[in-house]
Amino acid sequence: MSQLAIETTALRRTYRGRGGTRVGVEGLDLRVPVGGVHGFLGPNGSGKTTTIRMLLGLVRAESGTMRLFGQEVPEHLPDVVGRVGAIVESPRFFPTFTGRRNLELLAGAVGAPRARVGEVLEETGLAGRDRDRYKGYSLGMKQRLAIAATLLKSPDLLIFDEPTNGLDPAGIRDIRRTMRRLGDEGRTVLVSSHILAEVEQVADTVSIIGRGRLLAEGRVADVIGDRGVRAVRVGVPDPGAAAAVLTAAGLQVRPEGPALHVTGADDPARITEVLARAGIFVHELTPLRADLESVFLDLTAPGGDAQPTGGEQR
Numbered sequence: 001m002s003q004l005a006i007e008t009t010a011l012r013r014t015y016r017g018r019g020g021t022r023v024g025v026e027g028l029d030l031r032v033p034v035g036g037v038h039g040f041l042g043p044n045g046s047g048k049t050t051t052i053r054m055l056l057g058l059v060r061a062e063s064g065t066m067r068l069f070g071q072e073v074p075e076h077l078p079d080v081v082g083r084v085g086a087i088v089e090s091p092r093f094f095p096t097f098t099g100r101r102n103l104e105l106l107a108g109a110v111g112a113p114r115a116r117v118g119e120v121l122e123e124t125g126l127a128g129r130d131r132d133r134y135k136g137y138s139l140g141m142k143q144r145l146a147i148a149a150t151l152l153k154s155p156d157l158l159i160f161d162e163p164t165n166g167l168d169p170a171g172i173r174d175i176r177r178t179m180r181r182l183g184d185e186g187r188t189v190l191v192s193s194h195i196l197a198e199v200e201q202v203a204d205t206v207s208i209i210g211r212g213r214l215l216a217e218g219r220v221a222d223v224i225g226d227r228g229v230r231a232v233r234v235g236v237p238d239p240g241a242a243a244a245v246l247t248a249a250g251l252q253v254r255p256e257g258p259a260l261h262v263t264g265a266d267d268p269a270r271i272t273e274v275l276a277r278a279g280i281f282v283h284e285l286t287p288l289r290a291d292l293e294s295v296f297l298d299l300t301a302p303g304g305d306a307q308p309t310g311g312e313q314r
């Protein structure tokens, strides 16, 4: 088994409130490989922040185990914390100081060499704006400065909790690029989000959770491939006649605009074969790939057929 940057087993945390006990995380098995970007996905309230806070020693787990780079935490957190950088809440910067000055102060505080400040400004694309005051930064620039701050000590693992919250599309693209670059450098990036389209483009691997449990994990393409409904759009001159023939052959058919949406065929060639035998010729045959969004919605739908995988999908 390849080394894991993060591993949790049967992790559990509940919250007691006036309305009774609320599940934060319930038996969560999370495995994040070393190197690359890992999307930690789930709808609002599914337990992402709770998990991240437990990993960082900010919230206590009720039961279960957690490891960072093989070291059990929180017991051995002091041994690994130097390898971990996290943006959980917005760090506090001095509004009237420049971005660079803020970083220089932080570098002093964490014992990073001063030269590192220039490097992290480059890495986060802030180099041209580093002499502007923090209070004049856009939200996206503030977020990039927060990332720059976590990079000062060159962490092997970066944990971002919903890093693009509140950003405009350009800001989102910048953060995504920064995360991708960090992953390509061989660092491990854990990025939590409930916005799938965003993570789908940047992540190498994903874990999808719902109500505190793991629902699916693996490489993005595999998670989609395993769960994707294989459908094909079929264009024919006479959709009514074709629908009757396909239905008689045991396939599921519904109209989709001027074409047909067909499921139930393991191989699209079977559709052309069935239709050709009936003298119907196909002018369009488009396999419709499920995207992560629909897989996610399927898995996390209340009362849906989501079965926790227990993490044995790899």
Ligand SMILES: Nc1ncnc2c1ncn2[C@@H]1O[C@H](COP(=O)(O)OP(=O)(O)OP(=O)(O)O)[C@@H](O)[C@H]1O
Pocket (backbone or CB within 6 Å): 015, 016, 017, 022, 023, 024, 025, 042, 043, 044, 045, 046, 047, 048, 049, 050, 051, 194
């Ligand atoms: N301090 C707390 N006190 C009581 N309940 C809490 C607390 N923190 C979290 N919860 C509850 O635990 C569950 C998981 O919350 P959590 O914030 O971990 O989810 P999340 O996946 O990060 O959500 P979001 O995407 O909205 O940030 C929710 O039902 C939430 O209301």
